[in-house]
Amino acid sequence: MVADQLHSASIHLLRKLRREDAASGLNAARLSALSVIVFAGPITPGDLAAAEQVRPPTMTRIVDALVQHGLAEKKENAQDGRSTLIQATGLGKKLLLRGRDRRVRVLAERVGGLDSDDRDVLKRAAEILKRVIVAI
C-alpha cells in the first residue's frame, strides 16, 4: 500500500516536472547525471553509469547530450587509455550549484510552502527512501 503510493507518487512527480524540460534542454536523466558529475566528478562513464543505475550505452548518450549542451566535457584518463573522465564545465557547475534547474525549482517551491512538520517528514522520508532504493 505504501509501496503503491510511493511508486505512483514517483511516476506522477516526474511527469509533472518533465513539463519544465523543454525550455532548459535538461531532463531527468541528464540533470541527475550532471549532479553526480558535479559532486563526484571527474568520473569515468562506467562509474557514472553504475552510480546512476544505468547501462553504459545509456550513459554514453546522456553524457554526449551534456557535452553538446556545454555542461560537461571529456578529458583523457592518464591512468587508463581505454577510459575517459567526465567533468563539469563552469556552466554545468553554475547551473547546478547556483541557479538550480527549473525542474527541481518547481518542486522546491512547493516543498518550501509546506509547514515545517511536513517538510521534516519529507526530509526523513527522502533519507529512508535512499537506503531502501540502494537495497533493491
Place this chain on the structure above:
Amino acid sequence: MVADQLHSASIHLLRKLRREDAASGLNAARLSALSVIVFAGPITPGDLAAAEQVRPPTMTRIVDALVQHGLAEKKENAQDGRSTLIQATGLGKKLLLRGRDRRVRVLAERVGGLDSDDRDVLKRAAEILKRVIVAI
C-alpha cells in the same frame, strides 16, 4: 535540498523497479494507468490521460498496449459516440487487486522490512507528496 533528494529518489526508484518489467510486460506507465482503470473505471481515454497527467496520444498507446495484453478492453460510450470507455478485464483486475505487480512487490518487500517508525514516515510522506504533486 529536500526537493533535490526527492527528485533523485524518484528517478532512481523507477530505474530500479524498471528491471522487473521485462518479465511481466507491465511497465510504469501501463501499471499506473491500469491502476486508475481498475479503481476509477470504466473511464474515457481523455479522462484517463488527465488523471495520469499525460497527453491524449500518449494514453492512446498505453491503452492499446493494455488491451493487447488482455488487461483492459474498450466498450462503446452510449452517451457520446466520439468517445469510448476503458475498463479492466478480469485478468487486469486480478493482477492489480490480488497478485500485485512484480514491480511494486519488490518495493513493498523492502518497505515491509523497515521498522514501523520508518514505515510510518514513508506513509505520511506519501500523502504529503501526493498533495504537493497535485499542486505543481
Place this chain on the structure above:
DNA sequence: ACGTGATAGTTAGCTAAGCTAACGATATAT
C-alpha cells in the same frame, strides 16, 4: 616479448514514453 583474455567505451538497432500537429468523426449550438 607476445599472444590471450579481460575490461572500457561506443555503435547499432530495438522497444516504449513523452510531445505537437493534423485529421476524421461525432456533438452541439446557432
Place this chain on the structure above:
DNA sequence: ATATATCGTTAGCTTAGCTAACTATCACGT
C-alpha cells in the same frame, strides 16, 4: 443546416532504456 467545438487516433519527432557486437587498451602468463 451549417458552423464550431470536442474526442480520439494517426503520424512523426525526441529521448531513455535495453542487449549484442565491435574497437581499443590493458594485464597477465608463458
